[in-house]
Every structure is written in C-alpha cells, then in structure tokens.
Amino acid sequence: MHPHPELVYKRTDKAMTCQFREQLIAVAVRLDDGWWELQSMEQDEPTLHATWQDAVLELRPWARQYAWSQTTLH
Numbered sequence: 262m263h264p265h266p267e268l269v270y271k272r273t274d275k276a277m278t279c280q281f282r283e284q285l286i287a288v289a290v291r292l293d294d295g296w297w298e299l300q301s302m303e304q305d306e307p308t309l310h311a312t313w314q315d316a317v318l319e320l321r322p323w324a325r326q327y328a329w330s331q332t333t334l335h
Contacts, residue, residue, distance in 0.1 A: 265328035270317065277313045279320060281328045289316040303327070 269280045279287040279301070287301035289310070299316040300307040303323055310316040 262322065262325045262329065265325060265332065268324055268328045272313060277316060279324050281324070281331065286324060286327060287320050289313055289320075 265281070267282050271278050271280075275291045277289040277297070278285060287299065289297045289299040291297055291313070295311075297310045297313050297316045298307045299310060299320060301320060301323065308316075308319065310319065
C-alpha cells in the first residue's frame with residue numbers, strides 16, 4: 262500500500278510519533294534499557310522493539326491502512 266500524504270512520522274533520540282491529519286495515532290518511546298515501546302490506536306498492549314526502525318516496520322502497514330481508510334473518495 263502506498264504512503265498517505267497526510268501521514269507524518271517524526272523522531273527524536275527518545276521518541277517517534279506517527280500522526281494523521283495532526284492526530285497522534287502512534288508513539289514509540291525509547292526505554293532506559295534501549296528498547297523501544299510502541300503503542301498505537303489499534304493495540305491494547307504496547308509492543309517492544311530493539312530499534313525505532315523495527316517499531317516503524319511494524320507500524321507502517323497498519324498506519325497506511327488506517328490513513329487510507331479515513332480518506333473518502335468523492
């Protein structure tokens with residue numbers, strides 16, 4: 262699925278966010294032990310990842326599907 266133009270990822274040293282139309286839909290936070298904890302709107306429980314890139318790889322398909330499902334074609 263192609264990226265949605267209104268889907269925005271931002272990253273700092275300690276966090277990564279994913280926004281759609283300025284609404285936060287997911288966040289990954291770097292824990293003290295170096296792991297990244299990902300929580301998105303679709304998840305009941307956060308998931309752990311060794312790197313922020315691993316978190317994005319898990320998040321990206323769902324985020325794209327969510328964004329496109331919110332877009333109505335007229």
